[in-house]
Structures are given as C-alpha cells and as structure tokens.
Amino acid sequence: MPLDAIPVVVVHSATNQIGDNAVLSGNAPVLLHEIAELTRKLLDSGESSAIDLRALPLTPADLDWLREALGQGQVAATLEAEGESTLSETICPGVWWVTHHNENGAVASEFIEVTFVPELLKAHPDDVRIGLEHLDLLISDLSNDSVST
Amino acid sequence: MPLDAIPVVVVHSATNQIGDNAVLSGNAPVLLHEIAELTRKLLDSGESSAIDLRALPLTPADLDWLREALGQGQVAATLEAEGESTLSETICPGVWWVTHHNENGAVASEFIEVTFVPELLKAHPDDVRIGLEHLDLLISDLSNDSVST
Numbered sequence: 001m002p003l004d005a006i007p008v009v010v011v012h013s014a015t016n017q018i019g020d021n022a023v024l025s026g027n028a029p030v031l032l033h034e035i036a037e038l039t040r041k042l043l044d045s046g047e048s049s050a051i052d053l054r055a056l057p058l059t060p061a062d063l064d065w066l067r068e069a070l071g072q073g074q075v076a077a078t079l080e081a082e083g084e085s086t087l088s089e090t091i092c093p094g095v096w097w098v099t100h101h102n103e104n105g106a107v108a109s110e111f112i113e114v115t116f117v118p119e120l121l122k123a124h125p126d127d128v129r130i131g132l133e134h135l136d137l138l139i140s141d142l143s144n145d146s147v148s149t
Numbered sequence: 150m151p152l153d154a155i156p157v158v159v160v161h162s163a164t165n166q167i168g169d170n171a172v173l174s175g176n177a178p179v180l181l182h183e184i185a186e187l188t189r190k191l192l193d194s195g196e197s198s199a200i201d202l203r204a205l206p207l208t209p210a211d212l213d214w215l216r217e218a219l220g221q222g223q224v225a226a227t228l229e230a231e232g233e234s235t236l237s238e239t240i241c242p243g244v245w246w247v248t249h250h251n252e253n254g255a256v257a258s259e260f261i262e263v264t265f266v267p268e269l270l271k272a273h274p275d276d277v278r279i280g281l282e283h284l285d286l287l288i289s290d291l292s293n294d295s296v297s298t
Contacts, residue, residue, distance in 0.1 A: 029288070029291050032288050033288060035284065036281060036284045039281045039284065042277065043278060069287060074229050075226060075228050077224060077227075078224070078225050080225075090280075092283060093279070094280060116271050121224055122266040123238065123243040125192060125265075127242040127243075129192060131188070131241030131243060132185060132241065135184065135241050138181065139181050139182060139185060
C-alpha cells in the first residue's frame with residue numbers, strides 16, 4: 001500500500017510560531033496524547049494512522065525529546081528504494097518512527113506510524129507475482145543447464 | 150504469532166548423506182522448486198509457509214548457492230529479543246531469509262519464510278496494550294510534573 005493511502009492526522013499544536021530550535025516548544029507532549037489516542041483506536045478498530053512530523057511546528061529539541069520518550073523497541077527495519085527508509089518500532093509496540101531519505105541521504109519526511117506493522121514492510125501481491133516469474137525463470141534456466149551438460 | 154504456529158514444510162531431498170561441506174549436494178535447486186510452489190500457494194490462498202533450513206541435508210556451499218540465487222531484496226529487519234533475529238527479504242518479494250541467533254550470537258535456526266510479512270515483524274495486540282499502558286503512565290507523570298512545578 002502506498003504511504004499516501006494511510007490517513008495522516010494533523011495535530012493541533014499549542015503554538016505555530018517557534019523561535020529557538022534548541023528549546024522545547026511544549027508541542028511534543030501534546031503529540032504523546034495524540035499517539036496514545038491513535039494506539040487506542042488501533043486496538044479498538046484495527047485502524048492504522050500516521051502523524052506527519054514535518055507538518056508540525058516541532059523544534060529539533062522537541063524531536064529529540066519525543067524520540068527519547070518513545071525509545072527504541074525490538075524491531076528495526078530498513079527499506080532500500082530510491083532513498084533509504086528506516087522503520088523503528090518504539091518501546092510502545094505498534095508505534096513506529098519512520099524516516100524517509102532522498103537519494104542524497106537527506107531526510108525527506110518523517111512520520112510516527114501507529115500500526116501493527118507498517119505497510120512498507122509488507123510485500124505487495126503484484127511484486128510477489130513478479131518475483132515468482134523471476135524464480136520460475138531461474139528454475140527453467142537451471143533445468144536447461146542440466147539438460148545441456 | 151509464535152514461530153511454531155507457522156506450518157513448516159519438510160522438503161524431500163535427493164540425498165540424505167552429505168560428505169564434503171564445501172561442495173554442492175544438488176539439494177539447493179530442489180529447494181527453489183519448493184519455494185516457487187509455496188509462493189504460488191501464498192498468492193492463491195494467502196497461506197504462509199516456512200522451510201527449516203537446518204532440518205535439511207544442505208552443505209554450507211548449498212546455503213551460499215541458495216543465498217546468491219535468492220539475492221538481497223529491498224527490506225532488511227532485525228529483532229532484538231533474547232538473541233538477534235535477522236529477517237531479509239530476497240529479490241523475490243514475499244520470500245524471506247530468516248536467521249535466529251542465540252544469546253551468544255551463534256545461529257540457532259534458519260528458515261526461508263514465504264509470507265507477505267513475517268509474523269515476527271508484527272506487533273501483537275497484547276504487547277500494544279502493554280505499550281499503551283506505559284504511554285498513559287508517561288503522560289500522567291508529565292501532567293503531575295507540570296502541576297507540581
């Protein structure tokens with residue numbers, strides 16, 4: 001499933017104006033409340049959500065605070081596409097910190113995903129079908145080799 | 150879902166006696182056929198399977214051959230539990246090479262999993278519930294702190 005199919009929640013923050021990047025704006029704790037609500041929704045209805053961290057008025061200090069509060073869980077994954085994506089489960093299972101990089105390695109977008117497993121980690125049936133064709137071809141080549149030798 | 154809940158397929162190999170560990174036994178190509186069949190089953194019925202590589206008469210050379218044939222796909226994940234598990238998607242999406250290590254870092258078991266996403270990467274609802282309690286506690290502590298300051 002493409003990322004844009006996941007409903008993105010906009011969290012209303014206490015302030016939209018941030019001066020100093022090194023200080024806490026007070027917005028990060030608001031996010032914890034939102035993450036807890038989205039986790040409750042996941043458990044109640046199975047519905048996944050994502051919070052676009054770049055769309056929020058968060059300072060680097062806010063992001064550091066949030067990262068420390070959520071911690072690093074048991075699962076960490078990378079996906080190599082046009083740029084690398086990292087998907088790290090936090091100490092709260094079902095809450096994932098997802099960072100997408102562009103081809104130059106710069107952070108292109110950053111999300112908190114609340115889901116049992118991020119869609120990006122799932123193989124799409126169309127891709128599985130293409131992979132199977134590749135496998136069948138490989139097997140066919142092996143058979144031809146053994147016939148010809 | 151625990152790993153033992155995944156049906157494990159036993160592949161009948163051409164030979165059960167392997168002498169030299171450095172040579173190909175001829176069993177690895179047989180496995181490719183089995184993987185293709187399991188991938189077809191995944192697409193047709195959604196049913197996941199696993200092949201226990203340690204239960205098969207495969208030489209290290211066989212495993213190397215198989216690893217090269219299946220290649221490295223876009224997704225790679227690690228799970229840190231009592232030992233580390235690595236879950237690497239092959240170039241055939243839906244076919245995963247899964248290695249479990251014990252606490253000393255030695256390989257404890259090795260599987261080919263044929264599944265859209267390995268169960269180990271999914272957060273279990275019970276764990277999500279425990280994580281939510283942790284989050285609620287954290288939020289409660291923050292509220293108390295802001296009241297007391």
